[in-house]
Amino acid sequence: MIRLLVADDQALVRGAIVTLLGLEPDLDVVAEAGRGDEVLEVLRRHEIDVALLDVEMPGLDGIEVCRAMTAAGVPTRALIVTTFGRPGFVRRALEAGAGGFVVKDTPASELADAVRRVHAGERVVDGALAAESLIEGPNPLTPREQDVLRAALTGAPVSVVAAAVHLSEGTVRNHLSSAMAKTGTATRAEAANHARDRGWL
Template sequence: MIRVLLAEDVRMVRGALVALLNMEPDMEVVASVENGDEIIPAVERNEPDVAVLDIDLPGMDGLSAAVRIHEVAPATRTLMLTSLGRPGTLRRALSARVNGFILKDAPINELADAIRGVSVGRRVIDSQLALSAWDSDECPLTPRELEVLRLAADGADAMEIAGTLYLSVGTIRNYLTTVTVKLEARNRVDAVRIARKAGWL
């Protein structure tokens, strides 16, 4: 039996997926959680073979959780489940070294096959998304610039970002100016919109 952990914040979707996956003859959902902060404790308690993680979760996001899973439970494979079919999101997932990436609107048999694939060590990527990622532009921002923009996107001002990152307010303003220029954005809000649309945030 393939032991599966499912992280999905929409209760109805989570319940349906648990029921459908438990109908597969070779799978058992050993844990299901709705908040990203619950993922690591659930992995440590249940030792799943595959963790199926929604990318956008309250608390810790799915990609950050995948990175942590690889550190604390290297035997557990990670499969990202998302409605965000953006090439940049796939690039971020690959950077996090996830084992698979599948869209939420895929048929249940494709999800089950993806779980089987990653459980035996294969990397499973939605084919259409892989093709679009191949043709898409690389993110022009450095990891630090992305970190600053992510905090700005969450509503933090320059002083709050400076306090969080232990940098000066002037340095943060310089980062935000550089980000705006690199993305050819009109302002900070437009930069956030562009980065989100590309899947870089």
């Protein structure tokens, strides 16, 4: 009997996945979580074999949760389940110690199988996604460039971004300029979107 935790902020989706997996004879959903920061606490109270983690969650990102689990030496294996197949996410998830990475548009029938394989110690990653994250290469942005792009995501003017990151406006423009060069874009907004879409932020 494989004991599961399901973490997803959308209650409807979470509930649906729970009932879906509950129908499998060898799977047992022991706990649920609606926020990333709840997961670690729940893991201490219950004995869990595999944790299904959504990436988009309030409190703590699914990948961060995964990293925290690895750091804490929890024996539970993590399976990332996400809406967006951003290439950068796969890389970060695996580096964070995830046992698998599944996109939400894979057939429902395959989910239980993925859970079993992750529990068995396999690394389960969507093939197309794995290939994409390989050709895409690693995140080319320096930490500061990421900070600046994150702050620029809203479309705020340089002055606001500079204040948010505690840098001079000139420095911000230099970072943006170099990020635009790396992403092959012409404006900070394009660069920010480009980076977000690849999971670089």
